[in-house]
Amino acid sequence: MTLSDNKSEHEKHVLTKKSRDELRPQDVIQMLQDGNQRFVDNKLIDWDYRHEQEDTSGAQYPAAIVLGCIDSRVPAEILFNLRIGDIFNARVAGNIIDEDIAGSMEYACKVAGSKIILVMGHTNCGAVKGAIDQVEMGNLSQLLEKIKPSIDTVRDVDGGRTTKNSAFVKAVAKMNVTLTIENIRDISPLLKEMEDNNEINIVGAMYDVETGMVEFHD
Ligand SMILES: [Zn+2]
Numbered sequence: 001m002t003l004s005d006n007k008s009e010h011e012k013h014v015l016t017k018k019s020r021d022e023l024r025p026q027d028v029i030q031m032l033q034d035g036n037q038r039f040v041d042n043k044l045i046d047w048d049y050r051h052e053q054e055d056t057s058g059a060q061y062p063a064a065i066v067l068g069c070i071d072s073r074v075p076a077e078i079l080f081n082l083r084i085g086d087i088f089n090a091r092v093a094g095n096i097i098d099e100d101i102a103g104s105m106e107y108a109c110k111v112a113g114s115k116i117i118l119v120m121g122h123t124n125c126g127a128v129k130g131a132i133d134q135v136e137m138g139n140l141s142q143l144l145e146k147i148k149p150s151i152d153t154v155r156d157v158d159g160g161r162t163t164k165n166s167a168f169v170k171a172v173a174k175m176n177v178t179l180t181i182e183n184i185r186d187i188s189p190l191l192k193e194m195e196d197n198n199e200i201n202i203v204g205a206m207y208d209v210e211t212g213m214v215e216f217h218d
Pocket residue numbers: 069070071093094122124125126127128
């Protein structure tokens with residue numbers, strides 16, 4: 001039996017307005033966690049991308065928007081084993097928020113009906129390391145400035161506050177996810193209201209580039 005034979009009826013089809021609207025925010029998180037577990041276990045469903053491409057050509061009903069880093073090792077669709085049309089994927093170095101990405105999230109949730117905003121940092125992040133090392137270069141300087149509050153906020157990490165200490169780099173990346181979520185609520189009263197009304201959840205996670213696992217924050 002192939003993995004394709006294991007697909008449930010639901011999984012054979014791309015998300016429709018009906019199937020997406022039936023998902024609660026916690027169901028969407030479960031969908032992402034299940035997909036990452038398949039990725040970690042190397043039991044990927046071999047989706048039929050061309051079929052999905054045809055089925056989504058007229059409309060899309062994504063269940064979430066993921067804000068992740070541009071890092072080549074952090075492709076959300078792959079590490080959550082998702083289909084075409086399942087998520088919006090916003091990527092910027094260091095997964096920081098600005099008005100344009102907030103606007104993209106507002107579109108994803110208010111207009112297109114997504115239920116989850118997932119801010120996903122990752123271990124060994126070059127942008128986080130660049131912020132710690134105070135790198136200055138072109139437009140990158142102002143981007144890294146957005147990560148720097150997380151450096152100051154991290155306390156009580158053994159082994160030194162440098163990029164040589166992977167535990168410190170990870171702690172800063174995790175704090176950057178937390179502060180990015182707070183910034184999303186500050187920048188976007190629209191999204192905060194949707195969250196307060198339980199129409200969406202805004203959640204954080206860390207991806208471990210060594211294990212392939214996504215750990216959702218409490
Ligand atoms: Zn990164």
